[in-house]
Amino acid sequence: xxxxxxxxxxxxxxxxxxxxxxxxxxxxxxxxxxxxxxxxxxxxxxxxxxxxxxxxxxxxxxxxxxxxxxxxxxxxxxxxxxxxxxxxxxxxxxxxxxxxxxxxxxxxxxxxxxxxxxxxxxxxxxxxxxxxxxxxxxxxxxxxxxxxxxxxxxxxxxxxxxxxxxxxxxxxxxxxxxxxxxxxxxxxxxxxxxxxxxxxxxxxxxxxxxxxxxxxxxxxxxxxxxxxxxxxxxxxxxxxxxxxxxxxxxxxxxxxxxxxxxxxxxxxxxxxxxxxxxxxxxxx
Numbered sequence: 001x002x003x004x005x006x007x008x009x010x011x012x013x014x015x016x017x018x019x020x021x022x023x024x025x026x027x028x029x030x031x032x033x034x035x036x037x038x039x040x041x042x043x044x045x046x047x048x049x050x051x052x053x054x055x056x057x058x059x060x061x062x063x064x065x066x067x068x069x070x071x072x073x074x075x076x077x078x079x080x081x082x083x084x085x086x087x088x089x090x091x092x093x094x095x096x097x098x099x100x101x102x103x104x105x106x107x108x109x110x111x112x113x114x115x116x117x118x119x120x121x122x123x124x125x126x127x128x129x130x131x132x133x134x135x136x137x138x139x140x141x142x143x144x145x146x147x148x149x150x151x152x153x154x155x156x157x158x159x160x161x162x163x164x165x166x167x168x169x170x171x172x173x174x175x176x177x178x179x180x181x182x183x184x185x186x187x188x189x190x191x192x193x194x195x196x197x198x199x200x201x202x203x204x205x206x207x208x209x210x211x212x213x214x215x216x217x218x219x220x221x222x223x224x225x226x227x228x229x230x231x232x233x234x235x236x237x238x239x240x241x242x243x244x245x246x247x248x249x250x251x252x253x254x255x256x257x258x259x260x261x262x263x264x265x266x267x268x269x270x271x272x273x274x275x276x277x278x279x280x281x282x283x284x
Contacts, residue, residue, distance in 0.1 A: 001128065006047035013165065016051050017138050021161050023047055028163065030072055031110045057110070057165060067169040071110025087171065090125040090178035090197050097121060097182055100237035110164045113146070116156050116220070123150070123221040124213035125180055129169045135163040143168065150220035175199030175211065179276040183268050188203060192216045193260045196272040200280060207231045212244075212273065217252035217265050222246035227273070238283045243274035
């Protein structure tokens with residue numbers, strides 16, 4: 001059971017930031033799909049800031065140059081968005097594979113990021129988009145690249161007085177070719193053993209820009225930069241993609257845990273990276 005000392009449910013972001021600035025040790029709750037379970041395990045009294053009622057933090061806004069995902073946008077909203085299916089198919093695929101329909105209806109993109117799980121499914125696709133996270137405080141707003149926001153399991157660069165308000169994607173840099181692949185202990189309701197997102201730009205038959213992001217194989221989701229360099233400026237072939245997948249596996253730092261062994265995760269990286277590229281490239 002969770003013992004609540006104080007409970008705040010602000011209707012607006014400014015009210016939430018005011019409460020946050022004046023209350024020490026407060027826990028922010030949105031969908032609560034991850035946080036509630038963790039708090040039950042800790043079994044300590046706490047103050048809660050429930051931001052789930054802030055309507056301005058919900059929804060998807062698409063302009064000519066940007067895609068803005070409100071922090072409280074649910075996985076279900078992403079999964080069912082026709083516009084995102086055209087622009088960000090790998091993100092939509094990742095959202096559709098998270099938990100159960102009930103979890104997808106409550107879980108949020110902001111929570112998936114702020115929870116900072118190495119296995120967070122939305123994070124690798126967002127990394128391939130070079131996404132930025134907007135953090136709000138009473139002092140103003142700041143944008144942080146998603147890659148730099150993540151510091152370790154459950155750890156981010158979000159200060160105690162900041163709220164993750166949105167995720168911003170530059171439409172002009174979106175990879176035309178995208179794929180997300182995931183391996184778990186079962187097809188649904190499973191935390192990823194490994195997840196992989198790739199994005200590529202091809203001109204004249206050559207890969208001119210590429211992103212490979214890996215999840216659940218290091219303390220945070222990571223970009224496989226060395227693997228990207230294998231493909232950059234080259235005409236993709238099966239042999240080249242196979243080499244890329246091996247280099248990506250070498251960049252990972254998986255651990256043994258109750259869900260799988262490190263060696264197995266490295267094998268999965270190779271399989272999933274190859275599969276992801278085979279789905280989007282015409283390989284000879």
